[in-house]
Amino acid sequence: MQPEEYQQLVLHNSPRRPLVKNAIMAFLTGGLFCLLGQVFLDIATIIERTEMEAAAVTLAAMILVGTILTGLGVYDEIAEIGGAGAAVPITGFANTVTSAAMEFRREGFLTGMGSKIFIIAGPVIVYGILSGFIVALTKALLTGLL
Amino acid sequence: MQYLIAFVTGGLICALAQVILDTTNLKAAHILVALVCLGALLNGVGLYEPFQKFAGAGALVPVLGFGSSITKGMLAEAERLGWEGLFTGAFEITGLGLAASVVFSSLTALLRQPKK
Numbered sequence: 236m237q238p239e240e241y242q243q244l245v246l247h248n249s250p251r252r253p254l255v256k257n258a259i260m261a262f263l264t265g266g267l268f269c270l271l272g273q274v275f276l277d278i279a280t281i282i283e284r285t286e287m288e289a290a291a292v293t294l295a296a297m298i299l300v301g302t303i304l305t306g307l308g309v310y311d312e313i314a315e316i317g318g319a320g321a322a323v324p325i326t327g328f329a330n331t332v333t334s335a336a337m338e339f340r341r342e343g344f345l346t347g348m349g350s351k352i353f354i355i356a357g358p359v360i361v362y363g364i365l366s367g368f369i370v371a372l373t374k375a376l377l378t379g380l381l
Numbered sequence: 382m383q384y385l386i387a388f389v390t391g392g393l394i395c396a397l398a399q400v401i402l403d404t405t406n407l408k409a410a411h412i413l414v415a416l417v418c419l420g421a422l423l424n425g426v427g428l429y430e431p432f433q434k435f436a437g438a439g440a441l442v443p444v445l446g447f448g449s450s451i452t453k454g455m456l457a458e459a460e461r462l463g464w465e466g467l468f469t470g471a472f473e474i475t476g477l478g479l480a481a482s483v484v485f486s487s488l489t490a491l492l493r494q495p496k497k
Contacts, residue, residue, distance in 0.1 A: 254400065257403055258399050258403075261392075261395045261396045261398065262392035262393065262396035262399075264395065265396070265443065266389065266391050266392025266439075268442055269438050270388045270438075272391070272437075273383060273384050273437050274384075276438045276441065287454070287457065287473065290446075291450075291473075291476075291478065293441060294441070294447070294450065294474070294475065295477045297442055297478075298485070299481060302485040302489055303489075306492070318399050319396075319398035320396070320399065322398070322409050322413065323398045323413070323416065324444070325446070325447055325478070327413075327444070328413075328444060329486070332483070333482075333489050335486075336490035337486075337489065337493060337494070340490045340491075348490055352486060355410070356482075358413070359414060359417050360479070362418055363421060363451050364471045366417070366448065366451075366452075367421040367471060368471070370424070370425030370452050371425065371452050371455035371459065374425050375456065375459050380460060381463065
């Protein structure tokens with residue numbers, strides 16, 4: 236069998252991914268996380284002095300939620316159902332950090348957990364800072380801030 | 382009403398990510414990185430602030446909001462400190478969550494074993 240034929244066969248026989256159902260589940264899951272975030276944001280807006288502090292506290296609270304759900308082993312099940320709806324909210328970021336910490340702890344505290352805690356979340360932090368830096372620098376120069 | 386808006390906007394962002402995930406060969410990591418960069422960019426051009434005013438946590442909680450928060454922190458700190466702010470500002474808003482995530486994740490790893 237030629238590779239192309241094999242590709243065709245695989246394509247033909249692999250189960251079709253239920254596009255609409257996945258999207259709806261992602262919508263509901265992601266929406267629920269954002270709804271919870273809105274509860275935290277409302278509370279944080281009352282407690283904190285500035286809008287930025289309220290945002291920081293909300294993000295941290297959602298990260299705590301993601302960490303706890305991961306520790307309880309629930310987040311994997313949510314991700315199974317919700318797909319991107321569990322990955323895109325910041326709770327998914329927390330999930331990758333916590334599951335890496337749990338997973339690599341058995342390789343030791345230094346070379347295991349310490350080195351690999353950001354093994355999945357790392358790119359989001361690195362490219363977030365890089366793109367943020369480029370954007371902020373450009374804007375600061377254009378607006379005469381610097 | 383704000384709850385409904387947050388639910389719908391946040392949900393739509395996630396549903397869109399899911400559709401991209403299902404229809405292309407991109408991995409989740411690609412999409413998350415793309416979203417964080419997009420958030421940083423949208424904040425820079427001044428579109429994220431009005432969006433977040435409208436959508437609240439629906440704009441803040443998806444990883445887009447993380448990218449936007451990085452740019453926002455850098456610009457706010459640059460205003461306060463000058464060029465140093467472009468660096469220290471990266472963690473102005475996100476630092477609380479990042480440090481919390483290290484602390485609580487480590488604690489969780491001490492207390493719980495991964496299932497399997």
